[in-house]
Amino acid sequence: MPTALKTTLLLFLLSLFTAVYANAAHGAIPAPSLRGAFEQGGIVFGRTAPQANITLNGEPVLVSQAGNFVFGFSRDEAGPAQLVVTYPNGDIWQQNFAIGSRTFDIQRIDGLPQQTVTPDPDVLAEIRKNNEEVWHARQFRSQRNDFANGFIWPAEGRISGVYGSQRILNGQPRTPHYGLDVAAPTGAPVYAPAGGVVRLAHPSMVLSGGTLILDHGLGFFSTFLHLHAINVNVGQEVKQGEKIAEVGATGRATGPHLDWRINWGSVRLDPQYLVPARN
Template sequence: MHKLLILLLLVGFNLAAMELRGEMTQGSMIVGKTVADTSVWLDGDALKVSPQGDFVFGFSREAKLTHQLEWAQPGQTKQHKTLTLTKREYKIERIKGLPPKMVTPDPDVLERIRAEGRRIAKARRIDDDRIDFTQPFIWPAKGRISGFYGSQRILNGKPKTPHYGVDVAAKTGSPVVAPADGVVTFWQPDMYYSGGTMLIDHGHGISSAFLHLSAAHVKVGQTVKQGELVAEVGQTGRATGPHLDWRINWFNVRLDPALLVPAQ
């Protein structure tokens, strides 16, 4: 269940409200609302604030447990609040005796993986003025949850990159819908690891990624509405079965999509 934190502060002779929506835990996205013309900082870094006072930030899988939020209206002294996160435990799976090529890709494959990663990173750097992230998110697909954010495999003693999405098991061709309004910023049908891969930007650096897709129903640059059909579940890339891997980023910070939606 999402937690709501509301702070009311007296700034000069004006009553300024600061609202934060989201769970105070590692992997969480926090949506903020304040009055117009207020500047906001997280750990000393300025956050983008819309003309209406909307802003967003997030915490990584291994984020430290205390952070400083500051805000101020023009000509006023900064106010501040310490944000305290709860620590999460993640599933760790150790597998031994695998062939080396299953642990470390060949050099030519590794270069392809890196090139594809650079393309995804470029799309995730978009800093659009849209505030679609303020919508309550919905699940982009229906099915059994088969993979969880933060889990990690250790293959032959070598830790692999943690899983940064939530996996929804469903038949190939099952519908994938937009979890919130946004703009399609990336589509590639045949990436090495993730196969059919689509990104939808929700504004202020928040983006959804959909992996292992079998088909796309929208094009790059297209604006989509929440609930609109955008793609189909598949088993493309390095997938062992048909499913949707849904991921959420705040720029390069990987967040847990399951914290944004009701339990399935």
């Protein structure tokens, strides 16, 4: 065997031994299992020791009694994101993740009632009241595990609007659109994409019309807008696939469609990450 090769082999064996020895001596700190998209609007599901403490960029991430957790990244997240897991025995695992940036569409919508684009002061006051109700509904941090059991599409139909689009309403630039829109006729069924508890059921908000919020656990929420009818009540528990509402065009909408939104606390995420691709 040539000397160079012998040396290489020896160095390799030495490094292998050192790695094994280091792990045996200190005990390898287990990484949490992570599944999802480290991207703008992306959603990541994880699993770790039930009593572990997790932070994302220094902010706490709730962990269920079963050890499940979820987090996500806003539309404009620049990264890197730092995830830290502190185990009950004091061991700390941490890693930095780059956040993939995405290109978002520009969507022009004309022909909206001008009243809904630039509302009068009294309408504006009503909108603020609506927003407060929505904010309150999303303050729940229930110990539910529904978010960890997978999601299905809440309605049949083609995608008519995507998350993150920059919106120009009646020619005026507005905040981005955070929903995933599914075109469907008025009265078409809306199904619970995952199990949860109803936290808000409002028949007629100014902008979002019939509005329903489902709590999937640990601050992970679905919101459905422009509903024609709501078939569930606040506090009611629903199962995945259960009919919860009907598609409509209530509030600021040009036609019937389901607008589905996902929130992790106040962070708005892209629902498309939860369900199979569709056109």
